[in-house]
Amino acid sequence: MRRSMLFLPGNTPNIIQNAEILGADAVILDLEDAVAPTEKDSARILVRNAMRYMGFGRCEVIVRINSIDTDFWRKDLDAIIPQRPSLIMPPKTATAEDVKTVDAYISELEEKLGMEKNAVGLIPLIETALGVENAFKIASASKRVKAIFLGGEDLTADLHCKRTKEGNEISYARARMVCAARAAGVEVYDTPFTDVNDDEGIYTDAEYAKSLGFTGKSAISPRHVKAINEVFSPSMKDIDYAYEVMEAIRIGKEQGKGAVALRGKMIDAPIVARAQQTIEMAVELGLGREA
Amino acid sequence: MNGKLVQSIREAIALSGLKSGMSISFHHHLRNGDYTLNRVMNEIAAMGIRELTLNASSIFDTHAPLEEHIRNHVVTKINTNYMSAALGHRISEGLMDAPVDFRTHGGRPRDIALGNTPIDVAFIAAPTADCAGNCSGKYGPSACGSLGYAFPDAMYAKKVIVITDNLVPYPMKGWSIPEIYVDYVVEVDAIGNPAGIVSGTTRITRDPVGLIMAETAVKVIQHSGLLQDGFSFQTGAGGASLAAASFLKDVMLRDGIRGSFASGGITGYLVDMLSAGCFESLMDVQCFDLKAVESIRTNPAHQEISAMQYASPAAASAVVDKLDVVILGATEVDTDFNVNVHTDSSGMIMGGSGGHSDTAAGAKLAMIIAPLFRARLPIVTDHVSCISTPGRDIDVLVTQRGVAVNPKNQELMLRLKDAGLPVIPIDELKTMAECITGKPNKPVRSGRTVANVIYRDGTLMDTIQSV
The missing domain is CATH 3.20.20.60 (Phosphoenolpyruvate-binding domains)
Structure with missing residues (x-):
């Protein structure tokens, strides 16, 4: 970081x-x-x-x-x-x-x-x-x-x-x-x-x-x-959103869905990548949590 | 009206009956702008008076001409609470036969009051006075604010000479020291240089390390359990101490904490805290800047106190004993928390206790702020070059790399650890410093004592050897 x-x-x-x-x-x-x-x-x-x-x-x-x-x-x-x-x-x-x-x-x-x-x-x-x-x-x-x-x-x-x-x-x-x-x-x-x-x-x-x-x-x-x-630094709002994205992806995978939406918006690869970056930073800053 | 007003300093000295072997005194409110001590000493030397004991509450670089008077045996003994480097280094080199006796701002009035250090003639530089000797530091072109340290001299000296550059009609309004103590009054063209008496403004440090230490210091205060309504506080005029006062103000205002008083040497930052409602009162023994002078002149809540009321252990009670927190500096701290403020790391005299030991003894929380190293010298050492304030009176050391709590204060240790502050054993701080700077050799001493460090209760705390 x-x-x-x-x-x-x-x-x-x-x-x-x-x-x-x-x-x-x-x-x-x-x-x-x-x-x-x-x-x-x-x-x-x-x-x-x-x-x-x-x-x-x-x-x-x-x-x-x-x-x-x-x-x-x-x-x-x-x-x-x-x-x-x-x-x-x-x-x-x-x-x-x-x-x-x-x-x-x-x-x-x-x-x-x-x-x-x-x-x-x-x-x-x-x-x-x-x-x-x-x-x-x-x-x-x-x-x-x-x-x-x-x-x-x-x-x-x-x-x-x-x-x-x-x-x-x-x-x-x-x-x-x-x-x-x-x-x-x-x-x-x-x-x-x-x-x-x-x-x-x-x-x-x-x-x-x-x-x-x-x-x-x-x-x-x-x-x-x-x-x-x-x-x-990511804001708490950014961090919350990043965890929501990762959770939605996890659930989507479990349900075998090809496309996953969060709050009415499709979550595509760049959004996931950004969410991962945000979580990595949050963890480094001691703001991470159990997914 | 009376026979007190005389034409010259020399006439006043002659009338006072000053003779060789006697004791004279000065206060230091004019700080590095003071003309009076040098002018009086020159007159005394010209009059052929010798072998005097000089009792000055502090000696600054502007008083370097004292060296000549010492060489000529006009002055053969010095009692003081602080001596800056210009004369201090000469003393360390063995200039005087008799050791300098260093006291504290509380110990000096104690020993004067108890007759241990009697004063024959006190010279009081007064920014404003009338012909009867009523005088004050609050008014006039050389205004310095409080005259706190001059009170014991006025009250206990056998003869008192007031020297002023602003003689006003009798009775002057708003006097601090009343005529009852004063024997002679002299008007001179200038008692000091206003530029050296108080600085225009005192500024908080811009040094990032100082700011980090100040932030940590305020966190220590926040989590000490002492920061609540009725809080009392003292800090010095050093950059990091001022920064801590500034940050503390923000915390007190944010949390709605209304303190009782701030004391000691007063700066504009403490005046701002008073104005903002952080404190009910300022207890002022000495003003450090123009804002403080203006405040003590105009705000009744900003009160002048004498050195006795400030810190004397012989007084029935004193302000320092009511302090919650004091922030102090150090040139060295050792692993027993003993603090040196008299000498530099080479053992050369460049300071003194002032109110250090008094406030450390009185305050519930005595905090030292000091960087772990200055230039290439570690500040935390095995043994300080001189014990100015004993470690038993120090609760916590704040450095840029951690906070060391004196093990005697377990409650504070737990509180700070619980708050997540970087609490580190002082031995580890020392090791950390030495890893970076190496372990310096101790200066070689001759074994000849050039100064005694006398604790506020009159006991000998340490001696300083010639270098």
Whole structure:
């Protein structure tokens, strides 16, 4: 379950050591934009050691490496892959080839380290116009790609427009990303809401992202995590409905019915799939019950 | 009208009969904006008076020039309740021959009243006064609100000098300390810098770890069984403590709980709670921000109290003994729940008890809020560098990774466990911290005592060694 993903600068030990208590389902330990070029090595060592020696509890660890047009990304992977991160986030991913470049190097490292093949997943960060247009190709470029991630800030710079709270300027990119990810069968995550002082705006932005089909949303401030988790958690009404769907299916099967209806509506495969997802989340959140 | 009003601080000192070897006192309501202590000490030094005992309720960084007076033997002994790092570090390095005696905000007035620490001349910086010495902190350009800590000095010193930058016609209205105690009055251009006296606003922390601890602290209070009508509460002005007050206000308003009083150093957050109907009254020994000053000036339910009424164990009764819950900080906590607020983890003096031990002893529930580690230092340790408040007076430690309940309070332990709070034995919290930070070496001490930590009842709680 990844409702919320919290970016944490890779060179801030005070924050990283508290990563697991900040409420996010995943943390993105950042070696890229949050870290000045002069601090790249110390951040890399800190993140490596934090992963090696610290527990992150139930919090999934993702590492944002430097982009493949820098001298840093291979060193980042050299240090991080042995720590078996759940996902690597390569930034500024614009083409399927970009994914394959990272994929190949990770494969090399996995082999060298005797790790299971494809143990480490990828969540390419798409933050250019070209990347958005190539979103489906990126999402389906490798088995490692588990999700794609929209970066709104760099994208608006590339689009020559201003980033706004309303986000009209990235609405096409958002819709395109969701469509590409779903077509490729991977998850999709939304760009952070960057006004850390706007406690109301984060709800609006997260609700909008959810309505478009995003799986979850990232944050650059721990203050936004609670709102994101709330928005992307199933409501009790959703959970009740999901159990009703599964019960109706069970009864339908018992009775040998081909088609099952609930409250006058036919229950088809996508509805069942969504109900199953909702129940899985409910169970993870401790809201599950005996079916 | 009388001969009390004199022309200068020097004239007042001369008239008071201050001589070498005597004892002088100051209060700390002007905090880091105080000009008065330094100005008086400079005059005393220029007059050639030496070997004084300085009894100051607190010493802030603005009082760093005291170092020179100590080197020149103008001051040879210090009694105080709090000393920030500027002078504290020098003391830790062995600046003084005689150890500093640290007391508590309740222990100081106790020892003054009992004659254990007699004061020859008290200097009271007063934001407003008249020529007879009636004075108050509520009015004037240097307003600081309550003058609570100055009351024992006024009442028990042999001579009392009021120093003001806002002299008003006799009789001033709304005085706090009456003329009956005052011998001389001096008008000066400024007693302090308003910017350092009180902050414009005190803000709750934005630190996510602080907010998590504050949320947990409020859950502990909710499930302690104490949060009901008539509830009484004290908290400090630290970021997480203020956040806890803010969250507590929401819970009290939501559940319609009307408390009795909040006490201690008062911030705008407690004023907001009073205004919202969370409490009937504020019992104010010291104001921390402009909102508190404005409130004590205008709202009769916001009451000034003396240090004796606040916390003295020698008083017939005191506010701290009526507290339900107090939230306190710590630089270190050990596995016996002993708390250090005097030194940092290196053993350098950078604080003091203030009202810590007094409120912990008096309150039904004494809660420490502290992160499990600061930078790379674990805060929960085997043994604190200095015992400021004994573990027997502490009920619960709230950290960002769990809540440790003192085993002496089994009822609280059960209540919190039943409520599903993350109750963890304190040894486990210590291990958890050390897993992340490693176990730091203890600082090397010389064995020379630079300070005594005197508990509120006058007994020696601990000593601080030079570093």
